[in-house]
Amino acid sequence: MQSIDPATLECLAALVDEGSFERAAARLSITQSAVSQRLRALEASVGQPVVVRARPLRLTEPGKVLLRFARQWQALRADAERELETAARPDERLPIAVNADSLATWVLPALDPLVQEGVSLELIVDDQDFTHEWLRQGAVLGCVTTVGQALRGCRVAPLGVMPYIAVASPRFIEHELPRGLHRGNFAQTPFLVFNRKDDMQNRWVSRAFDLRAPRLRERFVPSSEAYVHAARMGWGVGVVPVVQVQPWLDSGELVPVLADVSLPVALYWHRWKLGDDQRPGDLIGRIGDALVEGARAVLQPLGAEAAA
Incomplete structure (x- = not known):
């Protein structure tokens, strides 16, 4: 596999987020032809097709692997920008998946301090038994789920019951x-x-x-x-x-x-491992810490489900 241009990864993420070449081009402030060229360059780098050009757009299995890489790259770049005190990109979003009941109760208060700092989050809602699939496919960088065992390439932290x-x-x-x-x-x-x-x-x-x-x-x-x-x-x-x-x-x-x-329903936070993710600027780590702290204030301690 040849070296991958980060611009092609950004293009792939924009295509998945926006759902079409036209909207991806508008998000990236380039032409649709440039989007197609970047996608072809990415496929040339890995030697395999990454997108099924249909309506709606679908990722191939290699495309799903590259999307995970793209999300990790976006998160690392966001961390670097914060550490260097540069202006965050206005269109940069950090996607995480949460279940609707957590969103309606404790998640927003837990994340509010980060949002007030200017962190741009994209909250994707699904059933708590399915949010981990968004993480597995690379569509999000972290998720609140009922799955207790760490997914491959991820860290897991208990939230509560x-x-x-x-x-x-x-x-x-x-x-x-x-x-x-x-x-x-x-x-x-x-x-x-x-x-x-x-x-x-x-x-x-x-x-x-x-x-x-x-x-x-x-x-x-x-x-x-x-x-x-x-x-x-x-x-x-x-x-x-x-x-x-x-x-x-x-x-x-x-x-x-x-x-x-x-x-009783036990909940856990999963997130991708992103290199040295113990550094102070680790934004995904800070999101996880905020969720763990917010959950601790509202949910029962893990283990309560066994006693129920």
Whole structure:
């Protein structure tokens, strides 16, 4: 493999981020022809195609490897710029993947000091059981995930345990569950579901009634904030983090369903190893430290899931 021009890596990252040659060219302030030339130069360097030129654009397996390299290069450059006290590029973004419930509760306060310093973050949202795939593919530099074992080429740090409980509005309980939720009625009871990747409700019902693969009546609400609002409006039973709904539990606007049943979810932070990533200017390391500290203030200590 020949030496790789960093400009070609930047071009590849822009193509993936923007999804088209036209938007990538606008982001890089070059022509579409120049984008094509840089891409061909990158493919010549590695001797393999890196992009499937289709709609939408797709990366080949070598392209995924190079995208990881590109993200690492971007992070190292951002660190160097900060250490040299040069102006950060206005279009430079540090992408990390987080789950929606963490984003809706503790992630933004944890990252706020860095953002106030001027750090440009791109937060990508996915289910906590799938965020690590974004990291594995090189689309992000770090992720909050339920995977406890370090991915290849990555460091891992425990964040804590987020307990989930089932809740519903008092009106819903009165009309739909006057005798409570039990084995005989859970299949007919509407459960709120975030999206088709979300299996939290099935896992909670399995734990509550010692069942395997229960089938539920589902109502999809693909937003953490709207999901809680739907539960408050009486759309169904929601399985949510305690930290997210505590104010409505305190006010009585939501009530627990089977209060003695909770589902603990352990979360971890994964990040790529980037050379000497213990240096003071390691921006990805600082992001991880901020997330670990923010999680410690909100989540239960790791190990609480075993006791639950």
